[in-house]
Amino acid sequence: MSDSPRHFWSFHSAGRIVFGSDSALRLPDFLQRWKPHRVLIVTDQILIKAGIVDTVIAPLQKSGVSASVFDGGEPEPSIDVALSALEMAKRVQPEVIVGVGGGSNMDVAKIVSNVFVHGGSLCDYFGYDKIPGPILPLVCLPTTSGTGSEVSHAAVLTDTANQMKVSTLSQFLRPDLAVVDPKLTLTCPERPTADSGIDALTHAIEALTATRFDELNVSVNEAFPYEGKQPIGDCLAERAIELIGRHLIKAVHEPSNLEAREGMSLAATMAGLAFSNNAVAIVHALEYPLGGTLHCSHGAGNGLLLPHVMKFNLPSRIPEFHRIAQLLGENVDGMSIEEGAKQAIAGVERISRKIGIPQRIRDLGGKREQLPEFASKSFAIKRLMLLNPRQPTESDLLSILEAAF
Numbered sequence: 001m002s003d004s005p006r007h008f009w010s011f012h013s014a015g016r017i018v019f020g021s022d023s024a025l026r027l028p029d030f031l032q033r034w035k036p037h038r039v040l041i042v043t044d045q046i047l048i049k050a051g052i053v054d055t056v057i058a059p060l061q062k063s064g065v066s067a068s069v070f071d072g073g074e075p076e077p078s079i080d081v082a083l084s085a086l087e088m089a090k091r092v093q094p095e096v097i098v099g100v101g102g103g104s105n106m107d108v109a110k111i112v113s114n115v116f117v118h119g120g121s122l123c124d125y126f127g128y129d130k131i132p133g134p135i136l137p138l139v140c141l142p143t144t145s146g147t148g149s150e151v152s153h154a155a156v157l158t159d160t161a162n163q164m165k166v167s168t169l170s171q172f173l174r175p176d177l178a179v180v181d182p183k184l185t186l187t188c189p190e191r192p193t194a195d196s197g198i199d200a201l202t203h204a205i206e207a208l209t210a211t212r213f214d215e216l217n218v219s220v221n222e223a224f225p226y227e228g229k230q231p232i233g234d235c236l237a238e239r240a241i242e243l244i245g246r247h248l249i250k251a252v253h254e255p256s257n258l259e260a261r262e263g264m265s266l267a268a269t270m271a272g273l274a275f276s277n278n279a280v281a282i283v284h285a286l287e288y289p290l291g292g293t294l295h296c297s298h299g300a301g302n303g304l305l306l307p308h309v310m311k312f313n314l315p316s317r318i319p320e321f322h323r324i325a326q327l328l329g330e331n332v333d334g335m336s337i338e339e340g341a342k343q344a345i346a347g348v349e350r351i352s353r354k355i356g357i358p359q360r361i362r363d364l365g366g367k368r369e370q371l372p373e374f375a376s377k378s379f380a381i382k383r384l385m386l387l388n389p390r391q392p393t394e395s396d397l398l399s400i401l402e403a404a405f
């Protein structure tokens with residue numbers, strides 16, 4: 001650690017982002033860069049039943065590419081699921097890995113692309129910057145509008161033994177190609193649409209309100225997975241918040257509304273770019289033990305915690321919260337900037353209730369006596385504490401959890 005602030009920031013992205021309805025049908029053209037004979041599609045049985053895997057495979061087969069399918073994906077995937085997918089990759093020897101699904105399947109695809117090339121055990125790479133070089137060409141097609149994994153440097157698994165989420169973070173994990181086809185989200189059911197949508201909102205808000213890049217207390221030579229609040233990430237986060245304010249409730253209640261689905265797909269990818277450069281912070285830190293223990297979806301856990309963390313962060317980020325309120329469409333006319341800033345929290349609560357996000361930890365089956373352990377496990381994720389605009393103590397984290405209980 002060094003006290004001298006960093007005077008620069010950088011911005012990373014997926015190699016190429018293709019965006020638009022029916023773009024998935026052109027996948028063989030986009031793959032031409034690698035001229036693959038064999039690809040491995042990492043997905044799950046629900047997406048096969050929904051016909052999405054067929055939509056992706058049919059044009060591949062037409063173009064003469066052999067596509068094998070790993071269909072063992074699950075929500076919030078365990079380390080064992082990633083190991084099974086890796087075994088299949090070793091048998092198939094693909095030249096490209098294609099993740100089709102929500103964050104869960106895309107993250108398994110990322111882990112496989114890495115360990116297939118660099119060997120060793122999955123846990124060798126947990127943490128930041130442990131991947132030594134480029135991974136197998138990786139393509140991601142999101143079917144939810146939420147995680148931004150299609151552009152991010154993260155892959156998250158559930159360590160069932162320790163009841164904790166574990167992240168692998170590396171700039172080498174950013175997909176070479178993200179094909180964001182909003183039509184792939186039309187079959188996404190109400191719960192994952194709502195949960196993943198509020199995850200995207202959490203990404204954008206945590207990115208926009210994070211510790212500034214030049215106030216991050218990390219040395220210039222230290223490998224650190226986030227840049228802190230910086231201008232390109234901020235632009236993307238602001239636009240994502242506006243799109244989510246306009247489209248999330250509609251996408252949940254009118255699932256076949258393509259305009260809403262397109263808005264949410266764009267928002268989620270933008271929020272993914274924003275958070276994976278700027279930051280996520282203590283909402284995510286608190287969700288890791290909560291989700292790992294109570295087995296709620298990542299989005300539901302984040303959505304529940306978000307307003308409570310915003311209340312804690314409010315004093316440090318008044319102008320940003322005022323902006324968030326405006327972007328979410330809250331009426332702040334005639335209010336002081338402080339009053340307007342509070343409306344950001346009201347706006348998030350309004351959306352959260354309208355899309356049925358659980359409002360209390362006890363609604364997820366949590367027990368009050370579990371809260372100190374959640375606080376202590378979250379507090380141990382130091383990188384996420386540093387990125388939060390207001391430095392929490394462990395007892396602050398416990399108070400936030402108690403308020404959310």
Ligand SMILES: NC(=O)c1ccc[n+]([C@@H]2O[C@H](COP(=O)([O-])OP(=O)(O)OC[C@H]3O[C@@H](n4cnc5c(N)ncnc54)[C@H](O)[C@@H]3O)[C@@H](O)[C@H]2O)c1
Nearest residue numbers: 046075076102103104143144147149152154187188196298
């Ligand atoms: N890598 C990252 O940057 C990052 C960021 C945030 C979260 N995550 C991780 O992503 C995971 C959550 O991903 P998610 O919120 O996208 O949900 P998900 O991938 O877990 O999907 C939830 C369920 O919805 C189904 N589903 C998804 N799309 C569908 C569609 N179009 N039609 C029918 N069913 C569909 C899936 O089969 C699954 O059963 C968690 O493990 C979380 O930790 C990763």
Ligand SMILES: [Zn+2]
Nearest residue numbers: 199203298302
């Ligand atoms: Zn998230």
